[in-house]
Amino acid sequence: MVHKKFSRRNFIKGLFGAGILHRAEPVTLRIDREENVPKIREYRTLGRTGFKVSDIGCGPSLIREELILKELLKRGVNFINSAEIFGRPNEVMIGKAIKEFNRKSLFITTMLMLKEAETKDDIMNRARKCMERLQTDYIDCLMIHAAASTKEVKDKEFHKAAKQLKIEERVRSVGISCHGASWGHTPEESMKDVLGAAIEDGRFDLLLLVYNFIQQEEGQQILKACRMKNIGTTLMKTNPFGGSYSYFMELKEKYESEGKEVPQTLQEVDRKFREKQAKAAPFIEKYKLSDKNQIRDAAIRFVLNNPDVHSVLITYRNFDDVETYVGLSGSRLTDFDQKKLVAYSHIFNDSYCRHACGKCESQCPHGVPINTIMRFHHYFISQNLEKFAMQQYAKLRGPSASLCSDCSGYCEVACPYEVSIHALLSIAHFNLTLG
Numbered sequence: 001m002v003h004k005k006f007s008r009r010n011f012i013k014g015l016f017g018a019g020i021l022h023r024a025e026p027v028t029l030r031i032d033r034e035e036n037v038p039k040i041r042e043y044r045t046l047g048r049t050g051f052k053v054s055d056i057g058c059g060p061s062l063i064r065e066e067l068i069l070k071e072l073l074k075r076g077v078n079f080i081n082s083a084e085i086f087g088r089p090n091e092v093m094i095g096k097a098i099k100e101f102n103r104k105s106l107f108i109t110t111m112l113m114l115k116e117a118e119t120k121d122d123i124m125n126r127a128r129k130c131m132e133r134l135q136t137d138y139i140d141c142l143m144i145h146a147a148a149s150t151k152e153v154k155d156k157e158f159h160k161a162a163k164q165l166k167i168e169e170r171v172r173s174v175g176i177s178c179h180g181a182s183w184g185h186t187p188e189e190s191m192k193d194v195l196g197a198a199i200e201d202g203r204f205d206l207l208l209l210v211y212n213f214i215q216q217e218e219g220q221q222i223l224k225a226c227r228m229k230n231i232g233t234t235l236m237k238t239n240p241f242g243g244s245y246s247y248f249m250e251l252k253e254k255y256e257s258e259g260k261e262v263p264q265t266l267q268e269v270d271r272k273f274r275e276k277q278a279k280a281a282p283f284i285e286k287y288k289l290s291d292k293n294q295i296r297d298a299a300i301r302f303v304l305n306n307p308d309v310h311s312v313l314i315t316y317r318n319f320d321d322v323e324t325y326v327g328l329s330g331s332r333l334t335d336f337d338q339k340k341l342v343a344y345s346h347i348f349n350d351s352y353c354r355h356a357c358g359k360c361e362s363q364c365p366h367g368v369p370i371n372t373i374m375r376f377h378h379y380f381i382s383q384n385l386e387k388f389a390m391q392q393y394a395k396l397r398g399p400s401a402s403l404c405s406d407c408s409g410y411c412e413v414a415c416p417y418e419v420s421i422h423a424l425l426s427i428a429h430f431n432l433t434l435g
Helices: 008-016 066-074 087-099 119-135 156-167 191-201 216-231 247-259 266-279 281-286 292-302 319-324 335-351 368-382 387-394 410-414 421-432
Strands: 042-045 053-056 055-058 079-083 109-112 141-143 176-177 207-210 231-238 311-316
Touching: 053 055, 053 156, 066 087, 066 319, 079 087, 079 311, 087 119, 109 119, 119 156, 141 156, 141 207, 156 191, 176 191, 191 207, 207 216, 216 231, 247 266, 266 281, 266 335, 266 421, 281 335, 281 368, 292 319, 292 335, 368 387, 387 421, 410 421
Parallel strands: 055 079, 055 311, 079 109, 109 141, 141 176, 176 207, 207 231, 231 311
Antiparallel strands: 042 053
């Protein structure tokens, strides 16, 4: 199998040649000069919905603290991403928080995962129950959650339900999100296949997709197609590394400090990372690559630089996150940011399993849903959603990554990005099951 080699030259060519580093023009500015606190400074038109949404949004809404959401809304964030799967407490919390604000100024989505043999009435009832918990008379956008195939894009019962709810003025627009295929349960179709079908379908007003400074190509194509069709766009997984280039080294040191046996796979990844760190020491120092906060900020500025992006959805864990991310509103990528991201990507490319990719899954003899497992692990290590990630992993249908420890690594051989995916899967299983 021929691998597409990663090189500094190819990455720079992709970063600059794609034209993504041009300056996006602000649509609307709001600057509060009376208070010395970060506020949303830019609003962008969400495609044909016509709604002006904050460039920094709220999602996935796994926030448990009502005060955090209220603070976001006070700072000007007006996009709230909710989903049935996030749980009743979360929806009830959102309902309480938005009472103090003008409902018409907020854009709230509800995402439903489609189930087999569901009828139009089943889907309508689920959507209505979500509205009851959210304490709102209507949803700005009803979305298919984590569509894994083009078949879901065309789901007749969902579209019948959405049409009826629009007639009743309970739903104003329709959207879809995609995390890629779930191998073994759906046909092998990429995020580009699924969202491309949604764009061509014509009934979707909003997309939620993966796009970041490492994983650019598919995202850029989808964003461009959305612009041509005037479809709203929101982003997830915008910081591919979760801000910590040394996660695996830190994890090894944690196991050792707690007197736990370090898994062999983790030892191997740790060895590779330390070798890279030694070779790349001058770059790490020059571009401050060890500062996870600077990488995080540069990653957000990278996606904000693209005018085809309407809102970047962030998971907020605390009030510090509110300060940090809202403070990035209206910002643009600097020349130093560009150099920093190129260097970071060149050095740590093989530690990032591309979200919604799944290109290696067909080579797994066990049918392990690699894409899905690595998404859960991203929640675990990058978003501090350990409990949620472990719960989702426990519910996983089919084979788990427990089979990976004794495997020779077919996935790793098949990966076009040369990611150490075999080792990463073993580590994911270790973390998601507490060893």
